[in-house]
Amino acid sequence: MMKLLIVILIFFSLTLYSNPYIERVIYEFEADTAQKIELHLHPLPDWYNLLNDSVITFTGKGVIDTSLWLWDTNFVIIDNSVITGEFYLPQDTGFIKIYLAQGLTDSISYPNEDVPSPKPNFSVSKWYHDFGIDGILEDWYIDSTPTFGFENDDYKGCKISGYVYSNDTPVNEAKVIATAVIYSNFPPFYSNCTTFTSTDGFYLFDSLLPTNFWIKVEKEGFYPDSFLTNRLHSLNPITVNFNLLTGIEDDKISFKNFKVYPNPFFFQLNIILDKNLLPPYIRIYDISGRLIKEWKKETLKENLIWEGKDENGEMVSSGIYFIHIGEKKVKVTKL
The missing domain is CATH 2.60.40 (Immunoglobulin-like)
Known part of the structure; x- marks a missing residue:
């Protein structure tokens, strides 16, 4: 078996951005009868009074008419009680645009591959973590128990599953390794884990971080195989199947x-x-x-x-x- 080597290259742009943290301030929203948005971000570089700031939704522009302070440890709720003007979140498809002080903005539309449409009595919530040098990860998910005013706590992580075959025959006890393109861990979610296939060749990883993963399969007597996934999303589990070729393993190479x-x-x-x-x-x-x-x-x-x-x-x-x-x-x- 000729071993493979993967070298990770990180290209840094030289463009400088001011106030980068404010771009992810929308944290949770609910449509149907609730009609509200939650704003939150950590860390936030400053305190912001949202009075007279704008919120644009499906029906038009609304203005926040109440003094609401946003900082790095609190959660601000936006609904019709603090809005003058238009404010409405449709159930099936819509958008939210927040225009904060000093020209800072955040916006989302739904549904798309990142943000789902909210179900009745459910919210759409965001899992978010800043890994420092490894970057920021976030993932939107459906929350059956909305947590407006508190940290979002129902995120389950992402899943990868599949089968390992050789000439249409299941490969039992094949070693399957999932390795994230980032190197940080954030329990209870995994960036690196290993499992083995069952008698029908099936494997499953869950509670994975929402990022790209290298999936590698190896089994004595077979050439190894690997696959790089797209970025994972909790609402879209992916399937990666393998068909191994028989070969003589040579760890000396x-x-x-x-x-x-x-x-x-x-x-x-x-x-x-x-x-x-x-x-x-x-x-x-x-x-x-x-x-x-x-x-x-x-x-x-x-x-x-x-x-x-x-x-x-x-x-x-x-x-x-x-x-x-x-x-x-x-x-x-x-x-």
């Missing part, structure tokens, strides 16, 4: 002399290989799993240079990228 530098880098990434042990390919993926660049074995050489361009010669945008050669992961940063 590795790419210990594989090097990537400089780290961090601006314009050019150097990839140094062992000329006596070239892999079958090198592939670079973006965070969605889309193939960006590929070198096949016949084009590989000891020294490679990636200038941050895709197969069409177009410069890729800032973000997280992966060099896929195997199962190890090395994080590097492009400034």
